[in-house]
Amino acid sequence: MTVRTMREVAPEEIPVDGGTAVQEDPGRPVFRGNGEFDYACASCGKVLASAMDSAYMTRRVRIRCGRCRTVNIAAELSVQAARRPRRMG
Ligand SMILES: [Zn+2]
Numbered sequence: 412m413t414v415r416t417m418r419e420v421a422p423e424e425i426p427v428d429g430g431t432a433v434q435e436d437p438g439r440p441v442f443r444g445n446g447e448f449d450y451a452c453a454s455c456g457k458v459l460a461s462a463m464d465s466a467y468m469t470r471r472v473r474i475r476c477g478r479c480r481t482v483n484i485a486a487e488l489s490v491q492a493a494r495r496p497r498r499m500g
Pocket residue numbers: 452453454455456457476477478479480481
C-alpha cells in the first residue's frame with residue numbers, strides 16, 4: 412500500500428455548509444476502500460483513509476484527525492477558496 416500524506420485545509424477552503432468527517436477512533440481510519448492509497452494526516456502521520464482510490468479523494472473529502480485534530484484534505488488538490496453565496500470572483 413502506498414501512503415500519501417495529506418495537507419492541512421486552509422480556512423477559506425471550507426464551504427459554509429460543508430461537513431468534515433471526524434475520526435472518532437484514532438485507531439481506525441474514517442474511510443476504507445478498495446483503492447491503492449492510504450491517506451495520512453499532514454501533521455501526525457496517522458492513516459485517516461485506508462485503501463482509497465485517488466479519484467474518491469476530492470475537495471469534498473475533508474477529515475479531522477482523531478489524534479491531533481488537524482483537518483486534512485488530499486495534498487494533490489490545490490488551495491482554492493470555497494464558493495460562498497453573494498460573492499463574485
Ligand atoms: Zn493527525
